Structure formats: structure tokens, C-alpha cells
Amino acid sequence: MKHKASPKDVERLVDEDGFLVSKTDVKGIIKYANRSFIKISGFTEGELLGANHNIVRHRDMPRSVFALLWERLNDKQEIFAYVKNMCKDGAFYWVLANVTPSLDTKGNVVGYYSVRRRPRRDAIEKVTRLYRSLLAEEGKHAKRKEAVQKGRALLNQVLHEEGVSYDKFILSI
Numbered sequence: 001m002k003h004k005a006s007p008k009d010v011e012r013l014v015d016e017d018g019f020l021v022s023k024t025d026v027k028g029i030i031k032y033a034n035r036s037f038i039k040i041s042g043f044t045e046g047e048l049l050g051a052n053h054n055i056v057r058h059r060d061m062p063r064s065v066f067a068l069l070w071e072r073l074n075d076k077q078e079i080f081a082y083v084k085n086m087c088k089d090g091a092f093y094w095v096l097a098n099v100t101p102s103l104d105t106k107g108n109v110v111g112y113y114s115v116r117r118r119p120r121r122d123a124i125e126k127v128t129r130l131y132r133s134l135l136a137e138e139g140k141h142a143k144r145k146e147a148v149q150k151g152r153a154l155l156n157q158v159l160h161e162e163g164v165s166y167d168k169f170i171l172s173i
């Protein structure tokens with residue numbers, strides 16, 4: 001199920017001491033969401049379970065960031081990422097997410113797990129500027145694949161200029 005609300009300029013804040021948790025299968029279909037995640041999303045548990053995780057996707061999020069997320073997960077690596085999500089009514093909320101693959105005893109990926117916290121305001125401002133420039137770059141390319149590639153290239157360029165890895169960058173802002 002995809003929700004049809006238009007994004008609106010209303011921000012919801014994750015509780016300062018709250019953790020938003022969700023689990024998915026290997027395809028990113030939601031299998032579990034904790035109370036805090038359900039509450040802020042505005043969806044019911046029934047609407048979330050079985051839905052693709054992009055049900056909370058906000059259009060202000062660059063494609064290249066999710067491409068990086070899936071690249072990491074496919075490599076059995078974790079990732080930290082700032083994510084702007086959309087609530088059912090079109091409002092938004094920011095999180096700093098840690099997404100990890102869950103492995104069985106043989107090392108096979110059996111699903112994914114995400115824990116999210118409320119980011120600092122100054123970090124949100126910095127990330128908003130970065131994401132705007134990635135979105136603008138992606139927007140210049142009609143083909144999805146090319147948009148992702150160019151977005152990734154710009155992200156790498158920014159990291160190169162800052163002289164840091166993606167993880168260092170994310171955890172330092």
C-alpha cells in the first residue's frame with residue numbers, strides 16, 4: 001500500500017529519548033515496527049506490516065542515499081544515515097538511522113533491522129543542504145540509474161573535499 005498524501009511543511013519530532021525500530025525481510029518488506037515507529041508514522045500496524053519500507057519515503061530524500069544503503073546491506077555491512085521520512089498525513093520527521101543486516105548461523109542474510117534516533121538540529125541543517133544538492137544533481141538526469149550514479153559521484157566528491165569517509169562524515173555531523 002502506498003499512501004497518497006502530498007508532503008506538507010509540518011515537522012514531527014521524535015521523542016528525545018525515543019527509539020524508532022523496524023525490521024524487514026530481505027526485500028525490505030516491513031515485518032515488525034515498534035510502538036514509537038507506528039505512532040509517529042501515522043499508519044496503523046496493519047498498514048505497515050507487509051508494506052514495502054518505502055511507504056514512509058519522503059521525496060526530499062535523494063535516491064543515491066538509498067542506493068548506498070542497499071549497497072552496504074547487500075555487502076552485509078551496516079550503515080548510518082540521516083533520513084527524512086513522511087507520515088501518513090504528509091508531515092515529516094528526521095531520524096539518524098542505523099540499519100543492519102541480520103545473519104543466520106551460516107552467514108546468510110535473513111532480514112534487516114533499523115534503529116533510529118532524533119538527530120541534532122544542526123546536523124539536520126547540514127544534511128538538508130547536502131541532500132538538496134544531491135537531489136538537484138539527480139534531477140538533471142531523466143534515467144533513474146544515471147541519476148543515482150551522478151548523485152553518488154557528487155556525494156563522493158563532497159566527501160573527498162572534506163577528506164573523510166562516508167561513515168566518519170555522518171557520525172561527525
Ligand SMILES: Cc1cc2nc3c(=O)[nH]c(=O)nc-3n(C[C@H](O)[C@H](O)[C@H](O)COP(=O)(O)O)c2cc1C
Pocket residue numbers: 022023024028052053054055056057058061066083085099100112113114
Ligand atoms: C531495515 C530497513 C529500514 C528502512 N527504513 C527506511 C525508512 O525509514 N525510510 C525510507 O524512506 N526508506 C527506508 N528503507 C529503504 C527502503 O527500503 C527504500 O529503499 C527507500 O524508501 C527508497 O524507495 P524507492 O526505491 O521506492 O524510492 C529501509 C530499508 C530497510 C532494509
